[in-house]
Amino acid sequence: MAHTWLEEIINAGDTTVDATMGQGFDTAFLAGLGSKVFAFDVQQLALDMTRERLSHAGVTAELILDGHENVDQYVSGEVKAAIFNLGYLPKSDKKLITRANTTLTALRKLLEMLSNKGRIAIMVYYGHDGGETEKDAVLAFVSSLDQKQYQVYHYGAMNQVNQPPFLIMIEKLG
Numbered sequence: 001m002a003h004t005w006l007e008e009i010i011n012a013g014d015t016t017v018d019a020t021m022g023q024g025f026d027t028a029f030l031a032g033l034g035s036k037v038f039a040f041d042v043q044q045l046a047l048d049m050t051r052e053r054l055s056h057a058g059v060t061a062e063l064i065l066d067g068h069e070n071v072d073q074y075v076s077g078e079v080k081a082a083i084f085n086l087g088y089l090p091k092s093d094k095k096l097i098t099r100a101n102t103t104l105t106a107l108r109k110l111l112e113m114l115s116n117k118g119r120i121a122i123m124v125y126y127g128h129d130g131g132e133t134e135k136d137a138v139l140a141f142v143s144s145l146d147q148k149q150y151q152v153y154h155y156g157a158m159n160q161v162n163q164p165p166f167l168i169m170i171e172k173l174g
């Protein structure tokens, strides 16, 4: 769903951001669209896995070993789209999670950098320790965005047990 929604507006040559690289699925997706991708993660393992995935796919991206909260130090100009997958890297250290303060810093910066009609997709996984706090902070932040400047959508399963992930989609109005 997130990919379909982002794909609608990304053209070859656009600047895009994968804020949480992980295993590189989203980085490879964005690079496959021909966009110039800046991908962030705080774990070297994520960069190694992503580099391999990109190589197999025959695409390239800028892989950055730093937190997404520093996005403005690496990316200049307008960003057409960004994607977040909150939580931890599967099969890795479950304590190394995305956190509310850095996630919100990155979101604020990316909303500033976003072009008109640009989009941000945030997949919220929150079943782990610390996940609820981040989920609540992200929901409060996106709910408070000015409706004259942004459209914010919430998409998720109604009948799944436990804490099913859900998707937040933000579009900047032109």
Ligand SMILES: C[S@@+](CC[C@H](N)C(=O)[O-])C[C@H]1O[C@@H](n2cnc3c(N)ncnc32)[C@H](O)[C@@H]1O
Residues within 6 Å of the ligand: 019, 020, 021, 022, 023, 024, 025, 026, 027, 040, 041, 042, 043, 046, 066, 067, 068, 069, 084, 085, 086, 087, 088, 089, 090, 096, 097, 098, 099, 102, 125
């Ligand atoms: C749920 S995983 C991402 C999954 C990824 N989208 C994929 O395709 O595999 C979350 C990732 O965010 C990373 N992370 C945690 N804090 C971060 C931060 N401040 N900046 C960037 N990445 C961060 C973790 O290391 C982890 O790899």
